[in-house]
Amino acid sequence: MGTANKEQQSSTQGATPFAQTYFHGTKADLKLGDLVESGFNSNFGQGINAKYIFLTSTLDPAIWGAELAIGTGRERIYLVEASGPIENDPDLTDRKFAGNPTMSYRSIHPFKVIGEITIWQGHTQEQVKAMKDALVKLKEKGINSLNDDLQQDAN
Template sequence: MDEIIDSSGEKAPTPFAQTYFHGTKVALKIGDHIKAGFSSNYGKRKNAKYIFLSATLDAAIWGAELSSGEGSGRIYLVEPTGEIENDPDLTDKKFPGNPTQSYRSIHPFKVVGEVTIWQGHSVEKVTAMKEALKKLNEMGIQSLND
């Protein structure tokens, strides 16, 4: 994190770390850690080597809406505990840059809060996205994260 210098030239306290979003259907508590190694929501659904976060609420909403499991989607504010890198499914390998600001890591994310009020995508948009993902799977196009 960059240092903040106050008007007297002294280093100012920085109480906030960069926070990211993580969308899921899993119920978590503040202080919990999200870890890799569980069944993936995408691709071949094998044990995930990576976990994912985003700097945009919209990408987290998609994560909450498309994740497997029962119940409503949830969106958590998370802080990475280690290095993060661009998610290759949503960056230069498929799209220029990183428009969704989506990242992955092998290191846990600490849950520091929850977004309890958010507007999901329309049923039609979610259905269309699920169909598109299903078609990719049928074509043999898998996640680059598998």
Template structure:
């Protein structure tokens, strides 16, 4: 387990949840992805690109949002990406069982094209049909 603690790093969390500065993002709620089971981990990234995917692919009808967050405890490399898709963690994606405190919202960001979104959603659907979860705890 690679536990990370990077001081002065800016972290992002993409979602469709309507949050305010000071709110905590915590485990135990239904996941934004996969089978929507209760989340054992919460996820964040040090890249706006990864957070953009998080906002765009999250379940729900709410507005896509990207929040700047501050971990309240240790974070570790996200094995859903680093162990399978991007060795070395170039996406700077992490997870934790400790809450993230919302410290602000990114109000200006550019989403992916309709074609990119369609391709990603088709890929995730194929994985689902094969019984492969997008998020594995």
């Protein structure tokens, strides 16, 4: 599977053994068949509505997503299927790394929850603390996300 295209088209058919699935880390309590959609509070930042939702083809970024998500819920990693085009996540690709080594993506189209990873190894407390400290330093510099496309709630 090449990553030459900035956008990838996912299957719009139901889940099959050959459909591309992705991971999504969060603290949200979701069920099979639920949709993860944009327009709700982001897992990160200052409680603004996110234009994009995020997914990855590798487990480590999904683990970070679950560990760093705002909220008090249990850290969860879901298997999801994209319902429309996805593109590289600029937080982890174009601005930070050449190409897309973490295989992290974003989309404005919903993801359908098709499973949950229930056994996974998180990062050490020291690693999570170091990442949270780095995010605080970015916030102090006025950088809450390198994604410029987060939108404020219209209400």
